Amino acid sequence: MPRILRDKRIVVGVTGGIAAYKVPELVRRLLQGGAVVDVVMTPAATDFVGPLTFQALTRRPVQVSTVGVWQGEQAGHVTLGALADLMVVAPATADALAKLAHGIADDAVTLTALACPAPLIVAPAMDHHMYRHPATQANLELLRSRGVTIVGPHHGSLASGMIGEGRMAEPDELLGAVRQVLGRDGPLRRRRVVVTAGPTREPIDPVRFLSNYSSGKMGYALAEVARDRGATTMLVSGPTCLSAPYGVQRIEVETAAEMARAVQEMTASADVLVMCAAVADFRPRSPASEKIKKREASLVLELEPTEDILASIHRPGLVKVGFAAETERLLEHAREKLERKGLDLLVLNDARRTMGADTAQVFLLRPGKPPEVLPELPKDEVAERIWDAIQLLLEAGTGTGIG
Ligand SMILES: Cc1cc2nc3c(=O)[nH]c(=O)nc-3n(C[C@H](O)[C@H](O)[C@H](O)COP(=O)(O)O)c2cc1C
Incomplete structure (x- = not known):
């Protein structure tokens, strides 16, 4: 709690x-x-x-x-x-x-x-x-x-x-x-934060899409804790079963492209961007305009990469926090992502254990520092720990915002 x-x-x-x-x-x-x-x-x-x-x-x-x-x-x-x-x-x-x-x-x-x-x-x-x-x-x-x-x-x-x-x-x-x-006079009072959450959906045809198992629980918990600490909180959310948290401005999107546009717009005046959403890395190159009919032959979908939202945000002073959900060589992949995307903090978790669950076991990675290992905790407690780390970055005036 x-x-x-x-x-x-x-x-x-x-x-x-x-x-x-x-x-x-x-x-x-x-x-x-x-x-x-x-x-x-x-x-x-x-x-x-x-x-x-x-x-x-x-x-x-x-x-x-x-x-x-x-x-x-x-x-x-x-x-x-x-x-x-x-x-x-x-x-x-x-x-x-x-x-x-x-x-x-x-x-x-x-x-x-x-x-x-x-x-x-x-x-x-x-x-x-x-x-x-x-x-x-x-x-x-x-x-x-x-x-x-x-x-x-x-x-x-x-x-x-x-x-x-x-x-x-x-x-x-x-x-x-x-x-x-x-919490309205809390430590994030007068801060504007943008949190993304949930999966995206990339259309294959008018009735089908590519997506992933993200439930949105971690991102929603992060938005709620930011609100609890006094922040003006915006939540850019892919489709989830969760209701909009009280006192948080929710912007609902479906595709990676819509999420990218919403994040660009929302971060224009933000102090912190936490990209917790499980954004699709690929989308069908040419979604069909009519429902694809069942047939005997196999179907080949050509996929193209989606935009890299975090890398596309360039705003000096913005604290950028990313999430990495990996299934193998976790720390190695996460360290590479931290550097490539110019992040101030990266939250790493094991995708197989975390997606959809109520608890998470994460590592916190910062540039030039050894990873901090957190125990397995309910997602709202993980959210508290992540905001503790972000607050330290804000107090230190960190925030390259350079992707
Ligand atoms: C079955 C029943 C349901 C009621 N529901 C409400 C209600 O939802 N809202 C309301 O303002 N008054 C409702 N009332 C009227 C109040 O109970 C009544 O005005 C009472 O004096 C309120 O007292 P209180 O404000 O001291 O609790 C209801 C009355 C009854 C008999």
Whole structure:
């Protein structure tokens, strides 16, 4: 799990909407990341999910009353808010938004929020007429103008049976928002980074393509960690099954040529380029304009090389990071690639073991230095280690950018 959540004190405020059923999952994910989570609820929220569920997950008391005093490290109606690194209200009912906007503090959630100087995230969820009502919109505007982060709601099926705007953001998106807000003043603040991820697809005919086993997991993890450290993050992604990470600008491409164009454009104002995508080295020279018919005779495809994206980027000061996925003579091939492409850092892995997996064992290679061997780690932890190395390069003013 990402480092950004570790030991952070997060208060989750639950108010009385049907989407409250999703919040135990958010709490579980925050806990998995190493956060200390306290849950506060309105009385209405307890009609939807029992406090016992949150108590069992967090192993901590759940506050429902404004006068509730609990046993434990500290007691008091304002302590939780004062100690928090961040507060999330999810779901945020129309009623709760009105109270938050106007400083009303007559339940445990709004009282804690008013006593909380830390950043606040709200996840509105309600019927679409309630959401569109000018009173709700004005309250959201007021909260936004005070720096509150509003996540969602989205268009979709609502508890009323209608389809419309008002569906609460999913726990995954809320987790992304929590990570971004916690890290917004991090070490990569004011840095612009471009990460590429996933495979490319090179058309053979209108229904077939050449591609590879890349899942995109490593590149997406790198983009998320950059965002967690405060960077303005752009993710140029080939086709994957992964959703766009919260707070990351995703540019979707298919072919190596499209990826090359997007990277050229995005790196014009970037500090770091991390080329993690498994870009095709060859593409069919003349893709057929109609579907190729099945026949007895064998089919020969003529392939031509694709553009070398990393070598084509020339920008002084840009830190260039490449990936090498090799299957034999790993270090020898990687060292050659590091030099040929003029990279500041090269991440080497064994393609057979890493592609599509949730873990990776990589070597970090820098010009003129012995390789650093990392143990096998989950890809998000590998991403943290890679950004540790890139940060050192940025601090040292490295970045030849010369391909
Ligand atoms: C079944 C049911 C579902 C509800 N769902 C929502 C909802 O999704 N969003 C909302 O703003 N209010 C919803 N309400 C209305 C709130 O529960 C009501 O306004 C309540 O006073 C909110 O209290 P609270 O903001 O203190 O939690 C729902 C009510 C019922 C009975």
